[in-house]
Amino acid sequence: xxxxxxxxxxxxxxxxxxxxxxxxxxxxxxxxxxxxxxxxxxxxxxxxxxxxxxxxxxxxxxxxxxxxxxxxxxxxxxxxxxxxxxxxxxxxxxxxxxxxxxxxxxxxxxxxxxxxxxxxxxxxxxxxxxxxxxxxxxxxxxxxxxxxxxxxxxxxxxxxxxxxxxxxxxxxxxxxxxxxxxxxxxxxxxxxxxxxxxxxxxxxxxxxxxxxxxxxxxxxxxxxxxxxxxxxxxxxxxxxxxxxxxxxxxxxxxxxxxxxxxxxxxxxxxxxxxxxxxxxxxxxxxx
Numbered sequence: 001x002x003x004x005x006x007x008x009x010x011x012x013x014x015x016x017x018x019x020x021x022x023x024x025x026x027x028x029x030x031x032x033x034x035x036x037x038x039x040x041x042x043x044x045x046x047x048x049x050x051x052x053x054x055x056x057x058x059x060x061x062x063x064x065x066x067x068x069x070x071x072x073x074x075x076x077x078x079x080x081x082x083x084x085x086x087x088x089x090x091x092x093x094x095x096x097x098x099x100x101x102x103x104x105x106x107x108x109x110x111x112x113x114x115x116x117x118x119x120x121x122x123x124x125x126x127x128x129x130x131x132x133x134x135x136x137x138x139x140x141x142x143x144x145x146x147x148x149x150x151x152x153x154x155x156x157x158x159x160x161x162x163x164x165x166x167x168x169x170x171x172x173x174x175x176x177x178x179x180x181x182x183x184x185x186x187x188x189x190x191x192x193x194x195x196x197x198x199x200x201x202x203x204x205x206x207x208x209x210x211x212x213x214x215x216x217x218x219x220x221x222x223x224x225x226x227x228x229x230x231x232x233x234x235x236x237x238x239x240x241x242x243x244x245x246x247x248x249x250x251x252x253x254x255x256x257x258x259x260x261x262x263x264x265x266x267x268x269x270x271x272x273x274x275x276x277x278x279x280x281x282x283x284x285x286x287x
Contacts, residue, residue, distance in 0.1 A: 007052050011074060019072060020122025022188040024054040029187055033198055034058035036180050037118050037144040039066075044111045048099045048119025048129065048145075050079055055118060057083075060092050065111075069095045069102055069119075100128055108139035114203075117143035120196075126151045130167060133201070135214075137174040143201040146183065152197035164265045165228075169221045172269045173208060175201035208269070212276045220276040224264040232267070233260035242283065252278040 008014065024030050034055050039045050041063035050056045050068035052075060059066050060083050068083070070076040076096035083092040095102070099119075108115060117140060121129050126147055133143055147155070150163075155171045156179060157163035171177055180198040185191035223239035224232060236249050253260050255278040258271055267275070 007078065011078065013074065016072065020124055021051065021072070022120070022190060022192045023051050024120065024187060025189045026187045027054065027057070029183060030054040031058050032181065033144060033146065034062070034118065036198065036200060037116050037142060039064040039116065042113075044107070044113055044115045046102070046104070046107070046115055046117050046119075048117065048121060050094070051075060051120070053079055053082055055120070056092070059118070063091070064116075066092045067095060067107070068092065069097060069099050071096070071098050100125065100132060104132070104136035104139055108136070114139060114141040116141050118145070120146040121151075123148045123151070127167065130155065130171070134170050134174045137203050140203045142203065143175075144180065144198060145201070146196050146198045148192070149195045149197055152179070152199050155199060155201075159266055159268050161265070165225050166221050169269055169272055170218065171201060173217065173273075175203045177201055208273060210273050210277045212273055213280065216280045217273065217276045220279055221272055224267070224272070224275075228264060231261045232258065232264050235264055242279075244279075248279075248282055252282045255281065 035058070037045065039059055039062035043062075043064035045059055045062075045064045045066050047055055047059060047066060047068040050070040056066065056068050056079060059068075068079060070079060073096050076094055079094045084094045104115070117133060130145075130151075133140060151167075153163045154165060154167045156177050157165070157168040158172075161168075178200050180200050183196040183198060185193070185195065188196075219241050223236050223241035223244075225235070226239040226241075227235040230238060233249055233253060236244055237246060250260065252275065256271065256274040258267070258275060
């Protein structure tokens, strides 16, 4: 596999800033990241943002069925020449499309197995991709993702941490989270202005108790963090979620056994689950 700089010279290209293109140039690092998801025969692996193939190369050797998604048409053509044609399309499939338009649930139905996700996510779509994965959590086994430091810290944060927020709570609800490794800017071409982290999300087979409808949990967490400097009660009332009234909120907080004057960032995942369940319960009673 030629280096990203050589490949770009051959293509007569420069990295596209609008697509957040920063290509991994250390193949040893790429090998470690690919190994973190433990790809093997029988696995269906979806690679997000295949770029010039740094991760695609070790993944293509694993025996897994690899679906590599790349939005840049010229790079997708390059990848087809490097991987898909050499495997006769049996082990590697290159899809030229926006990852946000990929039907993960449809793929799950097609292959009848939970998929593994891997990729280096551009900063400008990181949150959108993470929420997309959470929406398809029942179809996924694991995700190994490279994220910019700021986003990774938000995903991994726990209660009381300044980075704790919507991404933290929803990621913790759907998966077991861990940090795999840190990656310096010097590992990329061109080097980004910030450090990156590789994280792993191992998706849960069963929802945590109490079980709540995902819609209510998402809306509850969004409402709670809508005004971070306010108390939980006031943040819920100031949000746009369901025209909540003072009596409605007070009753729900009492049923959830949560002190109204607490700050949203102090709540544990279990408390958010209780609160979402209580809000839905009060709503069902009052209509």
